[in-house]
Amino acid sequence: MREQPRRVRKAVLPVAGLGTRFLPATKAMPKEMLPVVDKPLIQYAVEECIASGIEHVIFVTGRRKNAIEDHFDSAPELERFLEDHGRPNQAQMVREISGGLRLSYTRQSEALGLGHAVLCAAELVGNEPFAVLLGDVILDGPQPATLSLVKIYEATGMGAIDVERVPRERLQFYGIIDASPAGDARWGERLLRVKDLVEKPSPEKAPSNFGITGRYVLPPEIFEHLERTKPGAGGEIQLTDALRALAQGSGLLAHVHEGKIYDAGDKLGFLKATVEIALKNPKFGEDFRAYLRNLKP
Numbered sequence: 001m002r003e004q005p006r007r008v009r010k011a012v013l014p015v016a017g018l019g020t021r022f023l024p025a026t027k028a029m030p031k032e033m034l035p036v037v038d039k040p041l042i043q044y045a046v047e048e049c050i051a052s053g054i055e056h057v058i059f060v061t062g063r064r065k066n067a068i069e070d071h072f073d074s075a076p077e078l079e080r081f082l083e084d085h086g087r088p089n090q091a092q093m094v095r096e097i098s099g100g101l102r103l104s105y106t107r108q109s110e111a112l113g114l115g116h117a118v119l120c121a122a123e124l125v126g127n128e129p130f131a132v133l134l135g136d137v138i139l140d141g142p143q144p145a146t147l148s149l150v151k152i153y154e155a156t157g158m159g160a161i162d163v164e165r166v167p168r169e170r171l172q173f174y175g176i177i178d179a180s181p182a183g184d185a186r187w188g189e190r191l192l193r194v195k196d197l198v199e200k201p202s203p204e205k206a207p208s209n210f211g212i213t214g215r216y217v218l219p220p221e222i223f224e225h226l227e228r229t230k231p232g233a234g235g236e237i238q239l240t241d242a243l244r245a246l247a248q249g250s251g252l253l254a255h256v257h258e259g260k261i262y263d264a265g266d267k268l269g270f271l272k273a274t275v276e277i278a279l280k281n282p283k284f285g286e287d288f289r290a291y292l293r294n295l296k297p
Helices: 041-051 066-072 076-084 088-095 114-119 145-156 168-173 222-228 239-248 267-279 285-293
Strands: 010-014 056-061 102-107 130-133 137-139 159-165 175-181 191-199 210-218 252-256 261-263
Touching: 010 041, 010 114, 041 066, 041 130, 041 137, 041 145, 056 066, 076 088, 114 222, 114 239, 130 145, 137 210, 145 159, 145 210, 145 252, 159 239, 168 210, 191 239, 210 239, 222 239, 239 252, 261 267, 267 285
Parallel strands: 010 056, 010 130, 056 102, 159 252
Antiparallel strands: 130 210, 137 261, 159 210, 175 191, 175 210, 191 252
């Protein structure tokens, strides 16, 4: 059998969800295009791909998602307008939004779960390892989370996922891993060997407090596991079930995230992400901080 390539060149971004937690804002606009400070939510994930050495991003889209494709497409009229009106820096910013990436789009015709969304990208991914990034999570840290996972995969040949320590009262909102130390000195205590995964367990049944953050680097064999995965609750195919099969087969590693995670998947989390990222902005962060200090209760 031909050895699978270890270089990670491709990433899958599932963006077909209906965004019901953000209604009515998402009735006509994709959730992924909601702005966090000055960039749409999905752009943070694409920038993480660029910083992680990804060359080809595959969007798994659905109906009413054309704005995502338009955002990352070239805009010569806008660029020319900005150039003609003395705004070359803005023109350059618009020109570089896609960062030279190759972009592909495929449809998920029905909302059948994250596992099904990833499976929709199988033909475009082919027989290569690939990253998966959930666009409603923004991860900050010493190096991009996806890059950390790429390095782990390329060094070990094993699939890897990013995890964080989750407060006990929030365990039921995450996929939780059962894991033990991987014993690899290159990553020390931050690298774990996954034994099993549980989707959204109650605190009493959770095997640990390590929750999956929404960043994955996976071998192409994950598609075989997804094809065999039976639909669960709501008729959805869960990626967690395929990851469990991978962990019990060729193996799965988990890397404990180092840095801040902004969960913008609901309105409160979105507001928190917006405020915290705005406070870091070098142009107006201090002014915004002063404004917040002076707010009256």
